[in-house]
Amino acid sequence: MSISKSTRAFLSLLLMELDLHPGQDQLLARVEPGVPVSVSALADQLSVRPSTVSKMLDRLMEKNLVERTAHSHDARRTMVMLTPAGRALRGRVATLWEKLEADLASAVAPERRENLLGSLREADELLTAKLRRLR
Structure with a gap:
């Protein structure tokens, strides 16, 4: 829990x-450049409620990072796409994550890293499955 809390706090600062x-x-x-994705699909991928995604989208739209459009065949469905500014920022986020991951990985001896990563992936899958059942 301590590592999770510290990582989240550090990532928040970044x-x-x-x-x-x-x-x-x-x-x-989770929004691929040039590929519209539905709000419900994003909610599922993020393991949050669609209303949470909608609030996040409102804030990202204010910054001109995403745009909402109606589904081409079903006007009741809302689709999300990245704007050019969103695509650029998405790249910067990926770079930030890579740097943070490299910094964290450097704290573990190379011969122990693969075993640790496997264990962390298993824990992540378990928590993700439990979250989906609760939401």
Whole structure:
């Protein structure tokens, strides 16, 4: 829990430099450039409620990072796409994540890293599955 809390706090500070809040980086990373995605699909990918995604989208739209459009065949569905500014910021988020991951990985001896990563992936899958059942 301590590592999770510290990582989240550190990531929050790094995201502030990009004028983002925690979670907004995750949303930007899940919208592929040029590929519209539905709000419900984003909610599922992020393991949050669609209303949470809608609030995040409102804030990202204010910054001109994403845009909403109606689905081409079903006007009841809202689709999300990155704007050019969103695509550029998505790249900066990826770079930030890579640097943070490299910094964290450097704290573990190379011969122990693969085993640790496997264990962390298993824990992540378990928590993600539990979250989906609760939401």
